[in-house]
Amino acid sequence: MLTIKCAKCKTKLFKYKKIGQGKVLRCWKSKITRLYDGKVSGRDFVCGHCGNVIAEIKDDRLEMNSDAFTYTGTKIRK
Numbered sequence: 001m002l003t004i005k006c007a008k009c010k011t012k013l014f015k016y017k018k019i020g021q022g023k024v025l026r027c028w029k030s031k032i033t034r035l036y037d038g039k040v041s042g043r044d045f046v047c048g049h050c051g052n053v054i055a056e057i058k059d060d061r062l063e064m065n066s067d068a069f070t071y072t073g074t075k076i077r078k
């Protein structure tokens with residue numbers, strides 16, 4: 001499980017069940033297991049604390065802005 005954090009203010013955004021060792025480029029909504037602090041602003045998902053744009057929202061996923069977040073935790077082996 002990964003904890004995704006804002007790169008600017010380090011606020012915890014959400015928990016994500018990442019399967020496989022690849023980069024975190026997109027986050028499927030169905031694998032977000034817990035939402036901490038983040039909100040929808042138009043078509044963007046933004047940090048609830050500082051407004052940093054974390055991702056672009058698509059129907060079933062978030063297209064992540066790689067400079068906008070960091071993460072801790074472990075990816076799940078396939």
Ligand SMILES: [Zn+2]
Binds near residue numbers: 047
């Ligand atoms: Zn932030």
